[in-house]
Amino acid sequence: MNTEFTENLKDRYPLIIIGAGPAGLTASIYASRYKLEHLVIGEAIGGLAFEAHKICNFPIENEISGRDITKKMQEHARSLGANIIMDKVIGVQEKNEGENKIFKITTQSNKVFLANTVLLALGTERRRLDLPGENRFIGKGISYCATCDAMFYQNKTVAVVGGSNSANTSSLYLAEIAKKVYQIYRRDKLRGETSWIEQILHNQKIKVIYNTNIIGLKGEEKLEKIVLDTPYQGMKELAIDGLFVEIGSVPQKALIKDLSLQTDENGYIKVTSDQRTNRLGIWAAGDITTNSNNFRQIITACSEGAIAAESIFKFIKQHTS
Amino acid sequence: MSKVIELTKQDFDKEVLKSDIPVLVDFWAPWCQPCIMMSPILDVLSEELSGKLKICRVNTELPENRILAYQYQIQSIPNMKLFKNGIIIKEFIGLRPKEIFKEELEQVLNSS
Numbered sequence: 510m511n512t513e514f515t516e517n518l519k520d521r522y523p524l525i526i527i528g529a530g531p532a533g534l535t536a537s538i539y540a541s542r543y544k545l546e547h548l549v550i551g552e553a554i555g556g557l558a559f560e561a562h563k564i565c566n567f568p569i570e571n572e573i574s575g576r577d578i579t580k581k582m583q584e585h586a587r588s589l590g591a592n593i594i595m596d597k598v599i600g601v602q603e604k605n606e607g608e609n610k611i612f613k614i615t616t617q618s619n620k621v622f623l624a625n626t627v628l629l630a631l632g633t634e635r636r637r638l639d640l641p642g643e644n645r646f647i648g649k650g651i652s653y654c655a656t657c658d659a660m661f662y663q664n665k666t667v668a669v670v671g672g673s674n675s676a677n678t679s680s681l682y683l684a685e686i687a688k689k690v691y692q693i694y695r696r697d698k699l700r701g702e703t704s705w706i707e708q709i710l711h712n713q714k715i716k717v718i719y720n721t722n723i724i725g726l727k728g729e730e731k732l733e734k735i736v737l738d739t740p741y742q743g744m745k746e747l748a749i750d751g752l753f754v755e756i757g758s759v760p761q762k763a764l765i766k767d768l769s770l771q772t773d774e775n776g777y778i779k780v781t782s783d784q785r786t787n788r789l790g791i792w793a794a795g796d797i798t799t800n801s802n803n804f805r806q807i808i809t810a811c812s813e814g815a816i817a818a819e820s821i822f823k824f825i826k827q828h829t830s
Numbered sequence: 831m832s833k834v835i836e837l838t839k840q841d842f843d844k845e846v847l848k849s850d851i852p853v854l855v856d857f858w859a860p861w862c863q864p865c866i867m868m869s870p871i872l873d874v875l876s877e878e879l880s881g882k883l884k885i886c887r888v889n890t891e892l893p894e895n896r897i898l899a900y901q902y903q904i905q906s907i908p909n910m911k912l913f914k915n916g917i918i919i920k921e922f923i924g925l926r927p928k929e930i931f932k933e934e935l936e937q938v939l940n941s942s
Binding site for chain 2: 552553554555559560576595597617618647648649650651652654656657658660661662731751
């Protein structure tokens with residue numbers, strides 16, 4: 510496994526990008542083209558996009574995996590000289606330095622960096638079911654990553670909960686491996702791209718159960734049954750080997766709260782059209798912001814990263830000339 | 831210096847089941863983002879807990895290792911099992927921060 514990230518790191522950068530998904534990596538590419546020295550700190554290189562099994566709407570590729578597309582982005586950013594480190598930022602503090610502000614960034618591995626500007630490309634994390642017993646069954650039948658765990662369900666019966674693109678692509682991927690896939694969705698129609706929905710409806714292995722919620726989890730050593738709020742074929746319990754939770758994602762919260770950034774009612778950072786937050790010196794881009802019209806695609810994250818990098822470049826130029 | 835050891839089915843017995851010291855086995859795959867995030871944490875822990883704990887990895891993508899994943903009932907990765915005298919004494923599933931994981935490991939190692 511290649512995890513060696515040996516960089517010649519400095520203590521201080523004009524820009525530090527927190528997050529290494531499509532938004533952060535694109536911002537890095539643009540920043541490098543502007544010769545804007547920067548550091549990317551990402552807990553997950555590639556972000557949540559890494560886990561996408563199949564991407565068919567990114568303009569340069571007919572079909573590509575999340576792993577490959579984010580690998581290309583990372584290679585592109587690195588080829589332009591980007592410093593990218595895998596670490597978790599646990600604190601961003603604003604300090605005064607004469608008349609200027611400076612941000613002190615602390616990571617989980619006790620590294621400290623200073624930055625004149627910060628771009629938050631934090632992304633989102635997966636929403637959980639919040640059902641009793643959920644934690645007990647993690648890794649014992651419950652999974653939040655079909656790409657990671659599908660291979661362990663060869664010829665088994667699984668369920669996917671959710672009805673948007675990530676749930677739909679997970680069902681299709683699991684249908685390639687498992688014996689039977691139940692897709693359980695609370696609404697009466699699947700959402701997301703019509704192409705995926707058509708494939709699901711024509712797939713003999715997938716059975717979509719509409720207007721239904723999962724209200725309970727049962728099993729001894731591992732998950733054995735899920736309890737439905739609406740009977741399916743007369744039964745309120747469905748025997749399965751695995752349950753894949755794909756009910757959307759929620760914004761990362763910790764840093765946003767610490768910095769008192771303005772968010773919408775769901776916790777997404779409010780930004781201007783050039784990706785500025787309400788705090789001077791802090792920008793935000795990608796799935797964490799309100800700027801994609803709730804669409805949150807790889808291409809919208811890339812776009813926001815590019816816009817943010819250009820805006821930061823102009824800001825730094827203005828303040829140093 | 832104690833590096834993480836890449837295991838195969840062939841050396842599992844020798845390196846894990848017959849080890850003189852406890853062994854943490856990380857079942858992972860290259861398509862798994864949390865596994866990749868866990869990897870540098872295990873590299874550091876392997877150094878820091880050197881002498882007290884041996885850390886190994888099993889790449890479940892390799893066909894020759896699938897039998898190990900089946901045998902140890904892996905359903906979700908990263909899945910890290912702590913062996914002592916050939917017996918699993920603790921299981922850790924999913925990504926966890928380094929310091930928290932180190933504490934968890936030390937607690938088990940000190941009490942077992």
